[in-house]
Amino acid sequence: MDIIEEFKELVMIDSASGKERAIADALTKKLRDLGFAVKEDRAGDTFGGDTGNLTAVREGTRPGAILFCSHMDRVAKGLSIHPQEKDGYLVSDGTTILAADDVSGICAILDGVRRAIASQKPLPRLEIAFTVGEEAGLWGGRALDLSQFQSPFCYVLDSPGTLGRLINGAPGLAKLQVEVQGKAAHAGNEPEKGINAAHILCHILDTLKDGRLDEETVSNFPLLGTGNTATNIVCAQAWAKGESRSRDRKKLEAYMAYFQSHCQESAQGTGAAVTTQAEISFAPFLLEENEPVICHARKALEAMGIEPRIEQGGGGMDANIYNAKGLPSLGVATGYTKNHTLEENLDLASFTRSGELVEKLIETIS
Ligand SMILES: [Zn+2]
Known part of the structure; x- marks a missing residue:
C-alpha cells in the first residue's frame, strides 16, 4: 500500500x-x-x-x-x-x-x-x-x-x-507544587488576625529563581490559585504548580531540592504552613x-x-x-x-x- x-x-x-x-x-x-x-x-x-x-x-x-x-x-x-x-x-x-x-x-x-x-x-x-x-x-x-x-x-x-x-x-521533567496554608479572618473587621496565604505565595514566587536557569535547565510556574471565592476573607490557602526540565538529572534533582527549601525559607516567621511536592515525571x-x-x-x-x-x-x-x-x-x-x-x-x-x-x-x- x-x-x-x-x-x-x-x-x-x-x-x-x-x-x-x-x-x-x-x-x-x-x-x-x-x-x-x-x-x-x-x-x-x-x-x-x-x-x-x-x-x-x-x-x-x-x-x-x-x-x-x-x-x-x-x-x-x-x-x-x-x-x-x-x-x-x-x-x-x-x-x-x-x-x-x-x-x-x-x-x-x-x-x-x-x-x-x-x-x-x-x-x-x-x-x-x-x-x-x-x-x-x-x-x-x-x-x-x-x-x-x-x-x-x-x-x-x-x-x-x-x-x-x-x-x-x-531532557527530563520534574513536576513541582507548593501549597501555603494561612489563616482566614474577616477582611473588614479583623484582617490582622488572618495569615494571608496569597501574599506569602507571591513572595515565594517573586524570589524564586525560574525561567532559564542555565543552558540545559529551565523552570516555569504558570498555574496559580487560591481557596478564596470572595474578597471579604483574608486568603487562607494559595497554591502554585510548575515544572522544571533539564538534560542533566543531577541539575533537575538539585532544582527540586532548591525549590522545596526556598518555599519553606521564604515563609519562615509568617505563621503559615507550607507543603511542597517535587517528583521526576520522566528522566x-x-x-x-x-x-x-x-x-x-x-x-x-x-x-x-x-x-x-x-x-x-x-x-x-x-x-x-x-x-x-x-x-x-x-x-x-x-x-x-x-x-x-x-x-x-x-x-x-x-x-x-x-x-x-x-x-x-x-x-x-x-
Ligand atoms: Zn509524538
Whole structure:
C-alpha cells in the first residue's frame, strides 16, 4: 500500500489520548495481515483510557531482533483531520493538527516491514510497539512490559525534522507544587488576625529563581490559585504548580531540592504552613554516539545516501521511559515539523523514504 494513502487513511481515523480504540483496531488488522502476532496490554487502565498498547511480533527466519515504536494518540485538535498535499508537503485544512506526530511514524514502520517481508530475504524477529497516552504523559510507555521484546534497543519513530535526524538525548521533567496554608479572618473587621496565604505565595514566587536557569535547565510556574471565592476573607490557602526540565538529572534533582527549601525559607516567621511536592515525571537521557543503536542507524542512513544528523531533542517521549528502564532507545525523524500546531506539516521527500529507512534498519541487524 502506498505510504501517503495509508497516512491519509490513518489520520482520518479519530484518535486522542485515552481514546485510541479505533486506530488500534485498524492497526491490529493491518499487523495480523502482515503475519504479526498482536497483543494488547492494559495500559489504558493506568490513566483512564479505553485502549492498551499494541505489541506485535513476527518471528525471524534468521537470528537477531529489532524493535520499533510509535504512539497512537494525538494532541488536542486532532479530530476530523482532512489531510491535503501542498507544494511537496502534507498539511491539514488549517482547522486541526495534521497528526503526522505520530501517524507518520506508524506509517514508516508499516511500510518498512512490508518492504522487508516483500523482499523475501531472511529476516530477524520483528517487534513493534504502538503506544497509548503518550501525549498525555507517556502513559503507554510507562506501562509497557519491555521484557517481552528480544531486541537490544529500540527505534522510536516520533521526532520532528527531516529524514536523517536522530535524537540521542532529551531532557527530563520534574513536576513541582507548593501549597501555603494561612489563616482566614474577616477582611473588614479583623484582617490582622488572618495569615494571608496569597501574599506569602507571591513572595515565594517573586524570589524564586525560574525561567532559564542555565543552558540545559529551565523552570516555569504558570498555574496559580487560591481557596478564596470572595474578597471579604483574608486568603487562607494559595497554591502554585510548575515544572522544571533539564538534560542533566543531577541539575533537575538539585532544582527540586532548591525549590522545596526556598518555599519553606521564604515563609519562615509568617505563621503559615507550607507543603511542597517535587517528583521526576520522566528522566533525561543521552546516548553515546558509539552506542550500537546509533551505529546501526548511521549505517542504514548512509546506505540510503542520507547524511545522519545526531542531535538532542527538546521534549519528552517514550524513549525517555525506555532509556530509564535500561533499553537504549533512539528518536528517529520521519519528516514532520511544527507538530502540536495547526501549521504542522509533513515533508513528503522525507516521509516517502521513511519506510525505506525502517527496511534498511532491519537489514543492518544481525
Ligand atoms: Zn509524538
